[in-house]
Amino acid sequence: MPESILVVDDEPAILDSLSKILEDEGYHVTPAKSGAEALRTLSTDPHDLILLDIWMPELDGLETLKRVRxxxxxxxxxxxxxxxxxxxxxxxxxxxxxxxxxxxxxxxNVTLRVRHALDQHRLEEENLKLRTKVEGRYELVGMSPAMQRLRAMIATAGPTSGRVLLSGENGTGKELVARAIHHESPRREKPFVAVNCAAIPETLIESELFGHEKGSFSGATAMKRGQFEQADGGTLFLDEIGDMSLNTQAKVLRALQEQQFTRVGGTKLIKVDVRVIAASNKNLPREIEKGQFRDDLYYRLNVLPIDVPPLRERKEDVPLLVRHFITQHVEEQGLKVKEISPDALQLLAQYDWPG
Structure with a gap:
């Protein structure tokens, strides 16, 4: 499939001659007589390269460039x-x-510059695909300053053995960040085990975390390994740890301090090597003041604090996220790639995103 070029110039003679030159070089060329026409074309038909004239009436090239970017x-x-x-x-x-x-x-000059631009674009796209493949299932999409800072903190935290405490609203992607940290760590080949503390009833959470022996309580028909044990050698992600009861917090604290525990109904000490990453959408220092969270557990967890920003604080990432999810959807469904209209994109960017 030939590479596609959108040529934008308000002078018909230049537009026609330039289009013919590029077509003769084997490119698929779409001509546009104005910046507005170019934007309309791009909204439905992506191109590998745009050749854009600067001096045009109404919407000039620099303003068109700004809107394109x-x-x-x-x-x-x-x-x-x-x-x-x-x-x-x-x-x-x-x-x-x-x-x-x-x-x-x-x-x-034109053919040389066009070839260089397309080669550079192809290289950037290949690098992006490679990074996405390496990153695996966590996909931290965005190039805003906030996301750049977040990636830098992940890169710093990953290689260490220190515990990490992630804070941020619901929906900000705290589990994705935890997976990214695990991937950057020496434990990446070992298990990553995620536990949603808020979703487990208080009567079951100790068994879920530490496991139980057969017959230890009604319904315990077999021995069960807990999440701490399953994460041995790897990373245990305790999500919404602020919803954990004080009683369970005390048991988690002891397991962190001693790197060992007993299953429910058991007496044998089980030693584990686990890195814990915890997360909460609550203000834990405030929960400590209210007597709802243990300060000693907080200090054990808060070795490497990372705040995950909500989307409304990085709205410049909205276009990238939109394109990412559209591409992901069409690939999963086997559909033709579609683009979102500029008006719809503007509405999405204006929305005050929670989380």
Whole structure:
């Protein structure tokens, strides 16, 4: 399948000649006479490269470039102008353009710059796919400053053995962050075990965490290994730990201090090597003041604190997330790739996302 190029220029003669040159080189070319037409085209038909003229009436090239980068951050754009200046070239590069070509255009220069831009774009896309494959099931999507800081903290926390306490609202992706930390750690080949503390009844949580012996209580028809035991050598993720009762907190604290425990109904001490990552959507220092959370457990867990930001604090990631989920959906369903309209994307960006 030939690589696709969207050529945008308000001068018909240049638009036609440039389109023909690129078609003769084997590219699939779509012409557009204005920035507005280019945006409409991109909303339904993605292209590998945009050749974009700067000096156009109404919506000029720089404003078009800004809107393109806002809506499709990975789009490769090559700017061109017959009234060039260093300032204009620098501004276009700062806005995200790959390169800048001055008119009059020569066949050799155009084809060379286009080839370089497409090769660079292909390399970036291959690297992105490789990173996604390596990252596995956790997909931390976003390039905002908040996400860059989060990735840096994950990279710092991963190789250590220290416990991590994740804070953040429901839906911010705390389990994804925990999986990312596990993946960055020397324990990555060992189990990652996730426990939602809020979803387990108080009567069962001790058995769930530490296991039980056969006959230890009504219904215990067989020995069961708990989550601490199953995570031996790896990582145990205790989600919503702020919902854990004080009684259970005391038992978890002892297991963390001694790296050993007994199953419910048992007497044998079971030693484990487990890294614990905990998470809560509650303000745990405030819960401590209210007497609802143990301060000694908090300090045991809060060795490496990481705050996971809500989407409303990184709205520049919305276009990337939208494209990610659309691509994921069409691949799972075997559908044709679709793009979201600029108006719909703007509405999504304006929404005050909880979590």
């Amino acid at each position: 806002d809506q499709w951050p990975r789009q490769q754009v090559l700017m061109m102008s017959g009234h060039g200046s260093i300032e204009t070239a620098v501004r276009s590069i700062k806005l995200g353009a790959y390169d800048y070509i001055e008119k009059p255009l020569s066949l050799e």
